[in-house]
Amino acid sequence: MKKILLIKFSKIGFMFLGLLFSSQILIAQSGTIMGNVTDEGGTTLPGANLLVTGTELGASTDSNGDFTLNNVPVGEQEIKVSFLGYETQTKSVTVVDGQTLELSFILKEDLYSLGEVIVTASKRSERIQDVSQSISAITGRGLEQIGATDMRGYINTIPGVKLESPNPIENTISIRGVAPVAGWASTIGYYIDEAPVTEFGLNPAISSFDMERIEVLRGPQGTLYGEGSMGGxxxxxxxxxxxxKSEFRFDPELSNTTNGGMNYNVNGMLNIPIVKNKLAVRATGFYQNDDGYINNVGIGVDKVNTxxxxxxxxxxxxxxxxxxFFxxxxxxxxxxxGGEFTANEDLKQSTSVRENMNDDYSIYNLSGYYGxxxxxxxxxxxxxxxxxxxxxxxxFIIPTVDYLFGxxxxxxxxxxxxxxxxxFNVYTAEAxxxxxxxxxFKWTTGVFYKNYDMTGKDIGDSDPVITQETIDVLLEAMGMGGMGIQGIFVNEYSRKVQQMALFGELSYDITPKFNILGGLRLFNENRDFSSLSDGIFPVLQTGMPPTEVSDKGDANRYGIMSWG
Structure with missing residues (x-):
């Protein structure tokens, strides 16, 4: 019996070694394909999907439009690339064992797939194919196809547009490389229907559920959209x-995050005609709860970035x-x-406190249209x-705090x-x-008004709490007791803007494909800014007592001209 078992084991062993050796040969018989995907204008297409046909091998392009396909079987292969709004393209290649093949794709815009998409880029309704400006549009169906729930899911799929998002709340957008700089206003205009909600680095991640479409206008839009639209x-x-007609929709979704836990996403919509052909209401609700996947080793909290x-x-x-209609x-x-979304390659971060953030916004609009x-x-x-x-x-300043208050x-x-x-409180009106x-011959003219009022404050705190009595003792010991310094760090600031503008644009269609366009925007704007800085740390850093800075801009007329 032992001999028979030994023989059987030996046969199984030889079979296992043979399979292992064969698998190693098969693994070695593969190559790599690297390359780039752009449109006809040379703009990179991040988020394009690539597939080795007949296999499950695939990849997506990164923010630079680059891709890498590893372990591609040797021999003749077909590589297919697809991107929303562009024609799918397929190329045949020969993969050589152990070698890297470079491959590039230039995709053509798929006008047929865009169909009769109507956009309002120039403040008028027209087919996207007839718009002379550089514009991209994603329909509600397109948003569903790419699984987008807010701007983080679709912005980087648009050619020439880049999103920097340290977390889902703080979103900074650049178009054609025009990125925001420190100052009063953003360089990218952001609208929800007729309401401008542009904020410097704080563009809200509006839910994209039940959207008709999203339009992205590339290039300066100062004539029709004013400040904050230099990049698009x-x-x-x-x-x-x-x-x-009545409409109803309910979309629940359940998912799991690697190194995290369960995620929940529920969307619903109800449309009811109250008076048929005359009056209707539409309500949309959404709820999303994503588990964290980053561990904060500084405060000992796992999955902190909920x-x-x-x-x-x-x-x-x-x-x-x-x-x-109204x-x-x-x-x-x-x-x-529950915490910031920045971490090292091990998905770990270290802070001395949990960096929570709460963000609330509300938008109210009333519009009337008359033909x-x-x-x-x-x-x-x-x-x-x-x-x-x-x-x-x-x-990072704890060592300094320990030394001073020690x-x-x-x-x-x-x-x-x-x-x-x-x-932030912003009132706008436009006719x-x-x-x-x-x-x-086409023309657009109008008047615009905006009243912007923002207040804010930053207040320093610590664990254990530093009392004002302790601060006064330290200031006396340093010979600074008479400066009236309050707290460890305090900064209060406000910004106020009032603007009136007149705008107009003229265009003439020489041919269906070529037109001449010119525009002008005149505006009168007042800006007020104030900032009060106090606390022991700003004073020690600058050597100056608590200071208040204010700046008031004069009301002047400016002009923005455009042509094309």
């Missing part, structure tokens, strides 16, 4: 109430006649993160409120941070006339 403009167009967002949209539309809408969203015999009149007014508070870690017997300290709060599309 992004417009989110929501689905409007349908006065003809994300929760919730809110909804409500809209009502009244169609008085076939030429006159739309009222309200949007609310609240978001919370005249020679032009279309639109009058719209919006109110945008945005409130944000966050904790920012200052753990002089008066305080410390050691486990954490130092600031609590930041900001509140415009847009000529009909029937003539080769």
């Amino acid at each position: 403009t992004i417009k989110m167009i929501t689905n409007k109430p349908n006065v003809n 994300y929760e967002t919730y809110g909804g949209r409500f809209a009502a539309r009244y169609v008085a006649t076939d030429k006159l 739309t009222a809408s309200a949007i609310y969203s609240g978001s919370k993160i 005249l015999s020679f032009a279309d009149l639109t009058v719209t007014g919006s109110y945008f409120h945005h409130k944000k508070d966050q904790t920012v870690d200052l753990g 002089l008066v017997g305080e410390g050691p300290f486990d954490g130092v941070w600031t609590d930041n709060e900001s509140d 415009r006339l847009v000529s009909s599309n029937e003539s080769r």
